[in-house]
Amino acid sequence: DGTSCVSVCARCLAKSDGVISIQDNRISIWSVGDLGNVGLNGEYQGEPQLLCDIRHNGDVMDMQTLSANQRWEKAHYHVDRDASCGGAACTGVICSNPEIVTVGEDGRINLFRADQKDAVRTIDNADSSTLHAVTFLRTTEILTVNSIGQLKIWDLRQQRNEPSQIFSLTGDRVPLHCVDRHPNQQHIVATGGQDGMLSIWDIRQGTMPVSLLNAHEAEMWEVHFHPSNPDHLFTCSEDGSLWHWDTSTSVSEKPSFLHQGGRSTTYFSHNTINQSVVSAWLSNDPTKDRMEITNLIPNQTLSVNSLDILGPCLVYGTDAEAIYVNRHLFA
Amino acid sequence: RARPDPRSSCVFVVRKDQDIYIQTLRKLFNESHGIFIGLQRSEEEFAGKSRKTQLVQVSKNYRSVIRACMEDMHQAAVSARDPALHSQYSTQVSILSAMELIWNLCEILFVEAAVAGPLLLRLLDWVRLHVCDVDNMVREVLSSENPSKHELFWNVVDVFVLQGRMDEARHLLSKEASANPTSVNMCRILDDLMKKMPVPSLGNTQTLTEMELKWQHWHEECQRYLQDGTFASNSHMESICKILLGDENAILEKKELMTTWYHFLVTRLLYSHPTVKPMELRFYAQSSMDLFLGGESSPEPLDTILMAAFEFELHQVIKECSIALSNWWFVAHLTDLLDHCKLLQSHNLYFGSNMREFLLLEYASGLFSHYSLWQLGVDYFDHCPEYGRVYLELHIERIPLNTEQKALKVLRICEQRQMHEQVRSICKIMAMKALRNNRLGSALSWSIRAKDAAFATLISDRFLKDYCEKGCFSDLDLIDNLGPSMLLSDRLTFLGKYREFHRLYGEKRFSEAAKLLLMLMTAHIAPCSFWMTLLTDALPLLEQKEVIFSAEQTYELMRCLEDLTAGKSDKQKFQDDDVETMKVEMLRLALARNLARVIVKEGTLEGS
Numbered sequence: 001d002g003t004s005c006v007s008v009c010a011r012c013l014a015k016s017d018g019v020i021s022i023q024d025n026r027i028s029i030w031s032v033g034d035l036g037n038v039g040l041n042g043e044y045q046g047e048p049q050l051l052c053d054i055r056h057n058g059d060v061m062d063m064q065t066l067s068a069n070q071r072w073e074k075a076h077y078h079v080d081r082d083a084s085c086g087g088a089a090c091t092g093v094i095c096s097n098p099e100i101v102t103v104g105e106d107g108r109i110n111l112f113r114a115d116q117k118d119a120v121r122t123i124d125n126a127d128s129s130t131l132h133a134v135t136f137l138r139t140t141e142i143l144t145v146n147s148i149g150q151l152k153i154w155d156l157r158q159q160r161n162e163p164s165q166i167f168s169l170t171g172d173r174v175p176l177h178c179v180d181r182h183p184n185q186q187h188i189v190a191t192g193g194q195d196g197m198l199s200i201w202d203i204r205q206g207t208m209p210v211s212l213l214n215a216h217e218a219e220m221w222e223v224h225f226h227p228s229n230p231d232h233l234f235t236c237s238e239d240g241s242l243w244h245w246d247t248s249t250s251v252s253e254k255p256s257f258l259h260q261g262g263r264s265t266t267y268f269s270h271n272t273i274n275q276s277v278v279s280a281w282l283s284n285d286p287t288k289d290r291m292e293i294t295n296l297i298p299n300q301t302l303s304v305n306s307l308d309i310l311g312p313c314l315v316y317g318t319d320a321e322a323i324y325v326n327r328h329l330f331a
Numbered sequence: 332r333a334r335p336d337p338r339s340s341c342v343f344v345v346r347k348d349q350d351i352y353i354q355t356l357r358k359l360f361n362e363s364h365g366i367f368i369g370l371q372r373s374e375e376e377f378a379g380k381s382r383k384t385q386l387v388q389v390s391k392n393y394r395s396v397i398r399a400c401m402e403d404m405h406q407a408a409v410s411a412r413d414p415a416l417h418s419q420y421s422t423q424v425s426i427l428s429a430m431e432l433i434w435n436l437c438e439i440l441f442v443e444a445a446v447a448g449p450l451l452l453r454l455l456d457w458v459r460l461h462v463c464d465v466d467n468m469v470r471e472v473l474s475s476e477n478p479s480k481h482e483l484f485w486n487v488v489d490v491f492v493l494q495g496r497m498d499e500a501r502h503l504l505s506k507e508a509s510a511n512p513t514s515v516n517m518c519r520i521l522d523d524l525m526k527k528m529p530v531p532s533l534g535n536t537q538t539l540t541e542m543e544l545k546w547q548h549w550h551e552e553c554q555r556y557l558q559d560g561t562f563a564s565n566s567h568m569e570s571i572c573k574i575l576l577g578d579e580n581a582i583l584e585k586k587e588l589m590t591t592w593y594h595f596l597v598t599r600l601l602y603s604h605p606t607v608k609p610m611e612l613r614f615y616a617q618s619s620m621d622l623f624l625g626g627e628s629s630p631e632p633l634d635t636i637l638m639a640a641f642e643f644e645l646h647q648v649i650k651e652c653s654i655a656l657s658n659w660w661f662v663a664h665l666t667d668l669l670d671h672c673k674l675l676q677s678h679n680l681y682f683g684s685n686m687r688e689f690l691l692l693e694y695a696s697g698l699f700s701h702y703s704l705w706q707l708g709v710d711y712f713d714h715c716p717e718y719g720r721v722y723l724e725l726h727i728e729r730i731p732l733n734t735e736q737k738a739l740k741v742l743r744i745c746e747q748r749q750m751h752e753q754v755r756s757i758c759k760i761m762a763m764k765a766l767r768n769n770r771l772g773s774a775l776s777w778s779i780r781a782k783d784a785a786f787a788t789l790i791s792d793r794f795l796k797d798y799c800e801k802g803c804f805s806d807l808d809l810i811d812n813l814g815p816s817m818l819l820s821d822r823l824t825f826l827g828k829y830r831e832f833h834r835l836y837g838e839k840r841f842s843e844a845a846k847l848l849l850m851l852m853t854a855h856i857a858p859c860s861f862w863m864t865l866l867t868d869a870l871p872l873l874e875q876k877e878v879i880f881s882a883e884q885t886y887e888l889m890r891c892l893e894d895l896t897a898g899k900s901d902k903q904k905f906q907d908d909d910v911e912t913m914k915v916e917m918l919r920l921a922l923a924r925n926l927a928r929v930i931v932k933e934g935t936l937e938g939s
Contacts (some may be wrong), residue, residue, distance in 0.1 A: 089733075089734040089735065091736070105734070105735055105770075106770070107773075127772065127808065128770065128771050128773075128805070128806035128809045129770065129773045129775070129776050129809065130735055130770070130772075130773050130776070146772070147735075147772070147773055147776040148772050148775065148776050148809060148812065150812060163808075166812070168812050168814070170814075171814070172779075172814065172815055173776075173779070173814050173815075175776055194739070218747075219739060219743065238739075238740065299365075299369065301365060302706060302707075303740065319740075320365060320707075321357060321358075321361045321703070
């Protein structure tokens with residue numbers, strides 16, 4: 001690989017065994033090949049094949065895949081914003097076919113459609129600080145996080161350029177870097193901060209997080225709920241670790257990891273403020289909610305910038321200009 | 332690396348290190364970084380043999396990275412359409428190949444420090460691995476239908492013999508035997524000799540003296556056969572027998588099959604002195620090179636380096652490599668490994684640091700000019716005890732910060748190493764940039780990170796200025812949600828509280844608003860320049876139907892107004908325009924009226 005891997009997307013892993021990566025500001029699609037070549041601990045033995053390659057101007061900060069027919073939208077929809085002295089970095093992109101939403105260092109939110117060249121809607125100065133990440137809450141609502149520790153909900157149906165709700169951290173306004181929504185229970189949102197803290201929010205109630213979990217020692221760059229197995233959460237950080245948070249309580253379901261090297265697990269019990277008992281993430285029953293946390297990287301050196309998961313596959317990229325694919329996450 | 336001569340005036344063409352930008356080499360830098368870190372972190376828990384095994388493994392890892400890179404580079408060369416690019420890649424392939432050759436030899440001689448016996452075996456492996464010019468020929472002959480009839484057949488047999496690959500040589504001989512009945516007898520004898528040839532063992536199955544004894548007997552047997560003229564009728568086999576006897580001339584005849592003097596050296600050792608001791612290598616090496624080159628050609632840089640290695644002149648090896656190679660990667664990593672093997676005396680260079688540190692510093696500094704590889708450089712500096720920190724401090728401030736994420740990474744590195752000054756400086760740069768782009772929230776976020784009160788004050792002043800000009804606050808989402816960061820600077824606290832005042836007023840909680848407003852002035856949270864604005868804000872409260880300010884409060888307000896006007900010099904008062912004077916007048920009037928009302932109200936008895 002060529003440059004610090006800033007973003008990986010495993011969206012196509014199930015369909016075409018592919019991984020998208022960044023290489024010297026090129027977006028590349030790799031085929032990770034068939035299952036026959038897998039080694040003992042799920043590490044792929046052969047060389048990934050480069051399928052196709054597109055050049056991009058500037059650092060690629062984030063990426064998504066669009067349609068189920070494996071049509072990747074090209075970089076020209078990945079907009080460099082115009083701030084007063086030139087371009088501003090676009091820090092996050094999310095799509096829900098055919099709509100694409102992007103946010104950036106200029107505090108702007110752009111809404112695109114896959115078939116239209118110009119932005120459908122632009123919210124200028126949506127935020128006075130940098131917007132670090134965006135994700136869809138519902139089909140017409142998005143969540144953004146910014147560098148003064150605020151989580152905002154925007155209703156795109158409304159014409160006014162104000163967020164419909166603002167949540168913020170208690171205490172210090174630590175910048176939030178990533179956000180993800182629970183795949184099934186849309187009121188549960190997870191965010192990661194600059195101090196490596198994982199916050200779980202219930203956006204139906206209150207303006208403060210439901211639980212704060214001390215996690216990494218440095219910025220948490222990405223947080224993802226497992227799309228089909230949402231009792232599992234994954235976070236990656238500047239400190240070089242990638243953590244797997246497992247709240248599935250049934251013993252028979254508990255995955256064991258064949259990962260070589262260190263396996264550091266800690267048992268955590270939630271400190272919750274809220275009384276909601278529906279999901280394991282919001283649960284506050286100390287006898288029931290034991291969360292297993294595992295660091296999936298045995299010899300950590302440089303930052304893990306991005307991760308993605310689909311089914312049993314985990315893919316992540318590091319600042320050591322390498323991408324790792326683990327195809328047997330729950331083996 | 333020319334040393335500037337002060338007497339001559341020349342123009343120097345300064346060129347950036349190009350190697351770090353070569354795509355395929357980046358894998359080398361990244362992977363070797365991982366190995367380097369692993370080596371530094373590996374505690375010296377193991378002593379003696381297991382430590383040595385550990386270090387040999389590290390050396391092998393480095394070599395396999397070089398080889399992987401060579402593969403990639405080769406692929407790139409093959410697929411390159413531009414001839415200039417093709418030649419660049421091909422050159423890189425040969426450079427990498429030479430690096431691996433040198434490293435491998437250093438591993439055998441220094442890291443593993445092979446002793447007499449295993450030394451020869453390792454050297455044989457080394458030669459077999461690296462002299463591959465003959466591989467094509469070998470493949471061609473072996474894959475032909477009738478190998479023994481191939482014109483290059485005997486060449487291939489010779490190659491096997493020269494490289495000590497006895498089994499393969501014997502296999503071919505058997506083909507010759509079956510194809511050529513007349514030479515069956517000779518083949519059998521030669522085969523037998525080859526089979527019986529004693530070789531040093533890796534394990535402890537025999538001592539050196541035992542081996543030497545056996546070898547002496549075997550040597551004599553070969554001698555007998557040669558003198559008896561057994562192979563007289565077949566010149567090929569006779570020459571092979573001579574080679575087995577270590578006849579230098581016979582070996583030298585096969586120059587083209589050996590291609591290099593070090594191959595000649597190893598072959599010579601194999602057949603004349605297989606129990607060679609490491610310290611004896613230098614004599615054989617020098618004479619081998621002389622004999623092989625025979626005065627026709629002079630040694631190339633690679634030859635000099637290898638010779639220095641055979642002579643166990645470590646510093647010479649490193650020096651020659653530094654000169655020959657265009658970038659510090661090789662010498663930096665090799666020296667570091669050798670240092671871990673405790674082989675380098677603390678050879679103090681004239682500027683005080685030792686060789687290992689010097690090379691690592693040079694290498695890491697080179698990495699810093701790259702937009703992405705600088706992160707590797709950080710770790711290298713960390714492991715340079717004397718000057719690493721200083722170098723890091725200087726370099727890290729000069730990394731161009733085009734995105735916030737990069738700035739965050741740099742900051743994290745600085746914070747982890749308690750480089751507070753660099754943190755402040757970088758945060759200031761980012762905050763200034765944000766301010767210029769009118770991203771006040773970002774600017775504030777950077778000041779909070781650096782705990783920079785002065786900058787926070789600057790930002791607050793900007794907000795207040797905006798307010799005065801536009802009459803309303805921009806970026807309410809920020810000001811309304813300052814939280815504990817409000818305490819970072821007085822001005823910021825004032826901003827937060829002032830906004831709160833506006834909010835209270837908007838919610839019609841007038842008495843609370845009034846109290847807050849007064850407190851802002853009396854507690855000196857508000858800057859003096861703003862007092863006029865605050866007093867003007869008090870006007871609507873004073874004009875309310877209901878009395879809001881108590882007598883006490885009104886007195887306070889009046890005092891504030893007097894302080895403000897008294898503070899102005901006569902000249903200022905003269906320059907004050909009508910608006911200003913009118914404002915003051917209105918305030919005095921309003922305050923007086925309020926005082927009147929409130930005195931009455933407070934003096935009135937409740938109820939009755």
